Amino acid sequence: MEGLKTSATDFFIHIDKKSNLDEFIHLAGTQVFFSNQRVPVYWGTFSQIEATLALMQQAIAAEKPYDYFVLLSGADYPIQSADYIHEFFKNHQGTQFISTLKMPNLAAGKPLSLLEEFNVEGKYKKIKKRAYRLYKALGLPRIRRDYQQGLNGLVPYAGAQWWALTREACEYILKFVETHPKFMQLYQNVLVPDEMFFQTIIGNSHYSSKIARSLTYSDWQAGKSSPENMTENHLAKLKNQSRYLMKCSNYPEGEILFARKFVGDTQALVNLIKKHTHA
Numbered sequence: 554m555e556g557l558k559t560s561a562t563d564f565f566i567h568i569d570k571k572s573n574l575d576e577f578i579h580l581a582g583t584q585v586f587f588s589n590q591r592v593p594v595y596w597g598t599f600s601q602i603e604a605t606l607a608l609m610q611q612a613i614a615a616e617k618p619y620d621y622f623v624l625l626s627g628a629d630y631p632i633q634s635a636d637y638i639h640e641f642f643k644n645h646q647g648t649q650f651i652s653t654l655k656m657p658n659l660a661a662g663k664p665l666s667l668l669e670e671f672n673v674e675g676k677y678k679k680i681k682k683r684a685y686r687l688y689k690a691l692g693l694p695r696i697r698r699d700y701q702q703g704l705n706g707l708v709p710y711a712g713a714q715w716w717a718l719t720r721e722a723c724e725y726i727l728k729f730v731e732t733h734p735k736f737m738q739l740y741q742n743v744l745v746p747d748e749m750f751f752q753t754i755i756g757n758s759h760y761s762s763k764i765a766r767s768l769t770y771s772d773w774q775a776g777k778s779s780p781e782n783m784t785e786n787h788l789a790k791l792k793n794q795s796r797y798l799m800k801c802s803n804y805p806e807g808e809i810l811f812a813r814k815f816v817g818d819t820q821a822l823v824n825l826i827k828k829h830t831h832a
Contacts, residue, residue: 558584559635563619565612567604569594586611598672599741601714602750606730609723620646623717628814629769632788632797632826638810642717649722649760652712652767652804653752661803663711663748668700672744703739710756712804714747715769715811722760729754766807770799771814782814785825 557564563584568574570591581587590607594600605624612622621642631638657665700709718726730737740746755761771780772787781787791797797809815822 557631557635557638559639561639562635563612563615563617565608567591567594567608569604586615597745599743599746601747602740605747605751606727610727613720613723613727618720620720621717622720622723623768623811624715625769625811626715626813628816629715629811630783630813630815630819630823630826631810632770632791632812633810641808641810645765647719647763649716649718649755649764650766650768650807651716651718651752651755651764653710653756653761653764654712654803655756656709656711656749658711658803661711665700665709667711667743667745667749668709668739669697670744671698671742700739703735704753705733705735707736707753707757709749710752711749712752713767713769713771714745715767715771715813716751717768718751718755719760722755722758725758725760726751726754729758766799766804768808768810770797770809770812780814782816783812783819783822785822787812788822788825 563586565586565588566577566580567588568577568591570593574587574591577587588604588607589611590603592600592604592607594604609622612619633641654661654663656663656668740750743749755764770787770791772783773780788797791799791809798806799809800806
């Protein structure tokens with residue numbers, strides 16, 4: 554929350570149900586709210602979607618009429634000042650910042666097999682391993698399914714997990730999930746649904762005409778299962794006068810307001826960011 558506080562900003566935080574809430578309760582305050590619905594979160598599973606939807610629903614129901622909802626993780630940090638970020642959203646009102654690509658896109662690592670293969674990761678991981686051993690012993694192929702039934706004519710999209718969406722778009726998402734049970738069922742059993750679920754809903758909506766890339770920077774190196782930790786070199790590479798711009802082959806160029814991962818002792822890096830941010 555450091556570096557993001559303004560009078561117009563509130564924070565809705567989901568603490569994994571497997572974690573001890575008492576260790577975080579000291580953060581609660583007039584602008585900090587913990588999720589009313591805690592979910593045991595497992596990487597790459599629908600539990601990440603459940604936690605995000607719970608936060609979205611709670612924030613929309615709040616008294617303050619927020620214009621934008623920004624999804625961040627505990628390893629993220631703003632690389633611009635709170636005032637700069639506030640003005641940025643005012644100047645780009647109506648834009649949906651969510652990186653989206655039509656599937657399949659093999660160059661971006663988004664094959665259709667992500668939708669075709671039945672996934673039971675997370676709390677069912679032990680069951681999955683046993684099932685795979687049995688399937689292998691019997692010489693059977695992996696379980697596949699007709700994902701088109703769940704999509705019901707929608708074009709599948711994928712992209713980065715992190716996004717910043719308008720209030721109207723978030724309200725649209727919540728109404729969509731209420732009225733599309735087969736869509737929900739499809740993504741409950743795919744790997745990394747957080748990189749496809751929201752992208753597919755927005756990509757097939759009238760909001761698709763005003764989509765821009767995600768505002769969060771991550772450095773993914775080939776062959777790595779997680780992004781690199783942030784360093785001063787990353788900031789120098791992104792810097793363009795008063796802005797941080799991101800270029801890559803999969804998504805169009807766009808400005809970056811947040812970055813990840815900040816882990817361990819990053820105080821020196823945070824101090825450098827504060828020194829160079831613009832109001």
